[in-house]
Amino acid sequence: MTARLQNKVAFITGGSSGIGEATAHRFAEEGATVVICGRRAEPLEAVVAAIRDKGGNAECVVADVSDEQAFVAAIEAAAQRHGRLDILVNNAMAYSWGAITATETDTWHGNFATTVDGTFWGTRTAMRIMQQQGGGAIVNLASICGLFGTAWMAGYSAAKAAVINFSRAAASEGAAAKIRCNVVIPGVVATPATAGMLADDKARANTEKMIPLRRVGEPVELANAILFLASDEASYVTGACLTVDGGRSSDLYTVLD
Numbered sequence: 001m002t003a004r005l006q007n008k009v010a011f012i013t014g015g016s017s018g019i020g021e022a023t024a025h026r027f028a029e030e031g032a033t034v035v036i037c038g039r040r041a042e043p044l045e046a047v048v049a050a051i052r053d054k055g056g057n058a059e060c061v062v063a064d065v066s067d068e069q070a071f072v073a074a075i076e077a078a079a080q081r082h083g084r085l086d087i088l089v090n091n092a093m094a095y096s097w098g099a100i101t102a103t104e105t106d107t108w109h110g111n112f113a114t115t116v117d118g119t120f121w122g123t124r125t126a127m128r129i130m131q132q133q134g135g136g137a138i139v140n141l142a143s144i145c146g147l148f149g150t151a152w153m154a155g156y157s158a159a160k161a162a163v164i165n166f167s168r169a170a171a172s173e174g175a176a177a178k179i180r181c182n183v184v185i186p187g188v189v190a191t192p193a194t195a196g197m198l199a200d201d202k203a204r205a206n207t208e209k210m211i212p213l214r215r216v217g218e219p220v221e222l223a224n225a226i227l228f229l230a231s232d233e234a235s236y237v238t239g240a241c242l243t244v245d246g247g248r249s250s251d252l253y254t255v256l257d
Contacts, residue, residue, distance in 0.1 A: 002030060003030060004030040004227070004231045004233065005027055005030040005031050005032035005086075005087070005230070006030070006031035006032075008032045008033070009032065009079070009082040009083075009084050009085055009086050009087070010027050010034050010035065010087035010230065011035045011074075011078055011085060011087070011088050011122075011126075012024050012027070012034060012035070012089040013037045013065050013090055013091050013092035013118065013122065014038060015037055015047060015060070016040065016043035016044045016046075016047055017191065017192050018189070018191030018219050019186065019191060019219045019222045019226075020089070020091040020092070021047050021219065022219035022222065023089055023219075023222070023223040023227070024051060025047075025050070025051060025220075025223070026223040026224065026227050027087070027227065027230070028051045028054070028056030028058055029054070030227065030231070032086075032087070033057045033059075033082055035058070035059055035060070035061060035078045035082075036048065036058065037060070037062075037063050037065070037071075037092070038062065038063075038092070039063075039064050040062070041062050044061075048060050061074045065114050065118035065121075066094070066114045066118055068117070068121050071118060071121055071125075072121055075126065076125060076129070079129050084129075085126060085130065085133075085136060086130075087138075087139070088122055088123070088126040088136070088137075088138045088139070089138075089140075089141070089226060090119040090138070090139070090140045090141060092114055092115075093115045093141065093143075093156075093159075093160075094110055094113065094114040095111055095115075095153065095156035095193075096110060096111055096153075096155050103154065107155065108155045110155070111155030111158070111159045112159050112162070115156070115159040115162075115163060116159050116162045119140050119163050119167075120166065123166075123167075123170050123181065127170070127173075127174055127177075127179055130174075130177065130178075130179045131177045134177075135179055135180075136178075136179050136180075137180045137181075137230045137231075138174075138179065138180065138182070139182055139183070139184060139226050139229045139230050140163050140166075140182075140183050140184075141163070141184055141186065142160045142184070142185045142186075142241070143156070143157075143160040144245050145157040145160050146159075146164050147161070148249070163183065164185070167241075171238040171239030172239065174238070175238055180229075180234070180237065180238040181238060181239065182229040182237060182238060182240045182242065183240070183241040183242065184225050184226050184229065184244060185241055185242065185243040185244065185245065185249075186217065186222050187211065187217060187243070187244065187245025188211065188217065188245070188248070189217040189218065189219060189221075190216050191219060204216065210248065211245070211248050212246060212247030212248065212250070213246035213247055216246075217245070222244055225244045228242075229242065
């Protein structure tokens with residue numbers, strides 16, 4: 001531990017698994033007091049217990065990020081308990097799969113309720129708190145699906161694209177109050193959300209062929225990028241989009257082995 005986040009309070013959504021869980025561990029290892037948020041108590045409590053077993057400081061709150069009142073109240077209560085909010089990581093997301101022609105309006109909207117609305121509510125709430133305390137850092141999670149058109153995932157792709165440009169606007173507005181807002185853009189990462197596409201050796205191998213580094217990312221690799229943007233090491237970085245995808249988005253023509 002290098003104490004890069006010593007004495008800082010961080011709130012992380014979607015903290016019960018995957019990238020959110022890995023980020024909670026990395027933040028705690030660097031000295032932060034971590035508050036993780038999610039919809040189910042049991043997995044959240046397991047993450048908190050694991051962090052505490054390693055000597056970290058963590059707690060959890062149960063709240064649905066797509067429920068404005070509950071989510072905003074959770075952030076405000078955490079800031080009140082700890083006297084401040086230094087970092088917000090908007091990691092929670094929702095997605096649907098299917099052809100545009102077969103997508104119902106309610107399903108389309110479901111892609112936005114957590115991913116876009118939740119990111120907006122969280123960012124707005126954090127900015128109001130951070131304005132009063134002299135600054136802070138917000139890191140929003142997008143996806144390479146938000147950079148390129150992705151068949152059968154139109155709603156998710158549109159939602160993640162919205163997160164990217166919303167974050168740029170938040171960075172512009174927050175700068176005068178010393179509030180930084182940046183985006184991490186994952187590629188394919190081994191999380192519960194991607195378990196289906198990595199279900200067997202053949203499926204995983206086919207996916208990895210499309211990635212220049214020839215492997216799927218690990219959650220901790222995303223957590224390390226989030227950690228950098230949340231830390232004072234990135235004090236002059238705002239409005240940036242950091243792609244962490246093994247080179248996938250830089251490769252127009254994949255050379256297959």
